Amino acid sequence: MYREDFPLPDVTYLDSACMSLRPEKVIEKVNRYYREYPGCSGRSSHSISQKASKELEQARRKVANFIDASRGELMFTSGTTEGINTVARGLDVERVFLTEREHNSNRAVWQELGVETVNMEGLDTDFLESELREGDLLSVLHVSNLDGKVFDVEEACRIADEQGAYSLIDAAQSIPHRPFSVQSIEPDFVAFSGHKMLGPSGTGGLYVAKKVQEDLSPLKYGGGAVENSSFSGNERKSFPQGFEPGLKNIAGFTGLGAAVEYLEDIGMEKIQRHEEKLTDEIVRGLEEADVKVFCEGPGIVSVAFNSVTHGEAAQYLDRRDIKVRAGRHCVHPWFNDRNFDGTVRASLHLYNTEEDVEKFVKEVRKLSRL
């Protein structure tokens, strides 16, 4: 689907959970910043700088609309990791509730900060109702980067809210692939990555609901985020500008705005259906193969081989121009707990084709017979 919009040599790219490809439209938008209005946003008053400010705020509006939020509820970040770190370091919480599938980006920071973690297999509503209390944070992923498992974050956020706890969704693997609305899920925070949703590298966003903005402190302080300052203190701007000091990644964020436009033009339901279909084809194609398949939802299929290691398998596939990721996919505890050392992961996006799937299935079958 739409493969011709994406400039890449003729390879089977199956690593979109790590980073997606970008369409020409996004690349053009990034270039346009450097060619046409390469100024400081939000600082100087000349026309080039004003154009940069205008484009940046338009991008913010587009990205916020894309998740059903308002412009005043979205700060730009370098990705999901920075979003989660912003909450971890800027919100006062007693305990954090995590699932066993959390990415290291939603685990390491809590461990480093010494916040008590409650580790859960999944989102058991009875457990959440009885255990969550005021001062806690439910911080969970929406879709697993390991096997595509989808968690019912809507119900979980509702319970967190009822219990007086905060909620944070790691939407790194959901916002790029399915319709997502903060108005129906009603979380307090949502972190996501632009480079997994056809946007430039090092871009992302953190949604912060109006009602919790006052509870959060910024991760960084500095110029552009300050209304006024004296030798003894400063008056910080409100969210989001007060949380985005220093010169912003204007090229990247305007590119992210273009990515969102591109996704909207196609339609997220259509993208989701396309990925569901291709995922089913991979799973069916591997039914008879001597491999273990981990797939609990659309878009991501992890495969463990008996015949070769995951590293050897990925190298073999790479030599045949099939790009996958091998290893523990930053979910080390899940693997360590089960005493095995990793999988080969195929992850899809809208540009993947039936040919990609056929090629992957054919080579995995061959490998399993080695």
Ligand SMILES: Cc1ncc(COP(=O)(O)O)c(C=O)c1O
């Ligand atoms: C579920 C999940 N959370 C967080 C991250 C970290 O995202 P980033 O590296 O863009 O900060 C990833 C990246 O793979 C992910 O899959």
